[in-house]
Amino acid sequence: MRNIFLFIRRYFTFLSFLALQFFALSLLFRFNKYHRAVGLGKANEITGWFNSKYANVDQYFHLKKESDRIHKMNDSLLNLLKENFMKRDTSVNAVTDSIPYDTLGHYRRYYYREAEVVSNSFNFDKNYIQLNRGSRQGVKDNMGVLNSDGSLVGIVVNVSENFSQVMSLLHVDNRVSAMMKRSGNSGTISWDGSNPLYLTLKNIPKSDSVAVGDTVLTSEYSLSFPPRHLIGTVVAILTDKSSSTFYTLKIKAAANFQNLHHVFVVENLDRDEQEKLDKETKKKIEESKKTGR
Amino acid sequence: MSDLLKNIIRFFIFILVQVYVLFKIPHLHRLITPYLYFLFILWLPFSIPRFWQLVIGFLTGLTLDFFTGQLGFHAAACTLIAYVRPFVINILSPKDSSEFNYREPSPRALGWTPYAIYALVLTFLHHGYLVFLQWLSFGNLVSYLIKLVATTGISLLLIFTVELLFPRKLRYRTNA
Numbered sequence: 281m282r283n284i285f286l287f288i289r290r291y292f293t294f295l296s297f298l299a300l301q302f303f304a305l306s307l308l309f310r311f312n313k314y315h316r317a318v319g320l321g322k323a324n325e326i327t328g329w330f331n332s333k334y335a336n337v338d339q340y341f342h343l344k345k346e347s348d349r350i351h352k353m354n355d356s357l358l359n360l361l362k363e364n365f366m367k368r369d370t371s372v373n374a375v376t377d378s379i380p381y382d383t384l385g386h387y388r389r390y391y392y393r394e395a396e397v398v399s400n401s402f403n404f405d406k407n408y409i410q411l412n413r414g415s416r417q418g419v420k421d422n423m424g425v426l427n428s429d430g431s432l433v434g435i436v437v438n439v440s441e442n443f444s445q446v447m448s449l450l451h452v453d454n455r456v457s458a459m460m461k462r463s464g465n466s467g468t469i470s471w472d473g474s475n476p477l478y479l480t481l482k483n484i485p486k487s488d489s490v491a492v493g494d495t496v497l498t499s500e501y502s503l504s505f506p507p508r509h510l511i512g513t514v515v516a517i518l519t520d521k522s523s524s525t526f527y528t529l530k531i532k533a534a535a536n537f538q539n540l541h542h543v544f545v546v547e548n549l550d551r552d553e554q555e556k557l558d559k560e561t562k563k564k565i566e567e568s569k570k571t572g573r
Numbered sequence: 574m575s576d577l578l579k580n581i582i583r584f585f586i587f588i589l590v591q592v593y594v595l596f597k598i599p600h601l602h603r604l605i606t607p608y609l610y611f612l613f614i615l616w617l618p619f620s621i622p623r624f625w626q627l628v629i630g631f632l633t634g635l636t637l638d639f640f641t642g643q644l645g646f647h648a649a650a651c652t653l654i655a656y657v658r659p660f661v662i663n664i665l666s667p668k669d670s671s672e673f674n675y676r677e678p679s680p681r682a683l684g685w686t687p688y689a690i691y692a693l694v695l696t697f698l699h700h701g702y703l704v705f706l707q708w709l710s711f712g713n714l715v716s717y718l719i720k721l722v723a724t725t726g727i728s729l730l731l732i733f734t735v736e737l738l739f740p741r742k743l744r745y746r747t748n749a
Contacts (some may be wrong), residue, residue, distance in 0.1 A: 293656070300648075301652055301653070306645070308649065324639075327640050402600055408642030
């Protein structure tokens, strides 16, 4: 027993070094396993305070670009207004429109909240963005985040009371389902950790006639993102010898990740129901396997 | 100004400069991340017990991690250099203790060449560990080795710029 104490005393520094290393690495690997920047809690509030002070000053330098983007967005929205469309008189033969236009037939599926970026990184393999909206303002995990011009930015991975942490598209663990605008074929967007301007799109079948300049949109099946929002455009078709059936495409990201200021956090109001259905289906299948139907 | 207060102020300055200046620089190249904050650990006084050096190192790294969102990433590297620091100083410091009566490592205290070696070794270890951790989770080795060399170069450049721009007032160690 005495020897153990002597040993501990002699190597106290080394042992405490090992303990701290172990603690740091367990933090790193445990949290990264779930691709989550969790465990921040109060610290998120403190860094958030510093970051919002910085963002307050910084945003003045980007007002022009920001207002250009918003102007473009407004332009596209103005074009959608009901007043722009006039119904021609077709009363000669009364046709019942199969798609109800009034609010009776429609229900809201996505809810947009505006938010401001208080901190943003693009220097790492795993980049996170911090927003000034948190659980008190209704932000929850897994909500999609769009730039002020409507292009895809990332997904909320953690929220504290007044701030939220977003996994940027520039994160090597990020997988977002996307589709080609022209053909509707869907694939997966990822990032190879090298250049913050370019993303990678995989799993587009070779039967699709992909050309440089094609537009890539968010998929219609995603639980987190509203469908048909711009992700980027194809800039190069990389030849991938290992896979003869799928393309690997280099995508120029539509959002400029070095210049993010005002963003939208999008909530899928049906998400809980969809996930529940998914889970119950899986359970049902498992059960029917057991009983042999 | 006491050493404690001086180091607390330094801590905030280094972290804030790292987060709000060096991380905000427009992306230079995919292999380059300018790091300077760990100079705080390099500048810690000689007199701090080794255990507390470790704790300070760990907390420095952790503070930066809170800003970047990857908990434990910089903390691990900082603990490593805080642990290795006393050994490197032991090897590099003048053997004759009568010549050696400064409070903290600086080019004047150690001499330019030993100080450069000191900075190089610790910078290399810090970045090497970061790159190693990144490589574990993702990516190919060669690009990370290039990244290690490039980032170390940039960091050393920054360290020597800081040393030349802000020569610290040297205070002798007293018996008090």
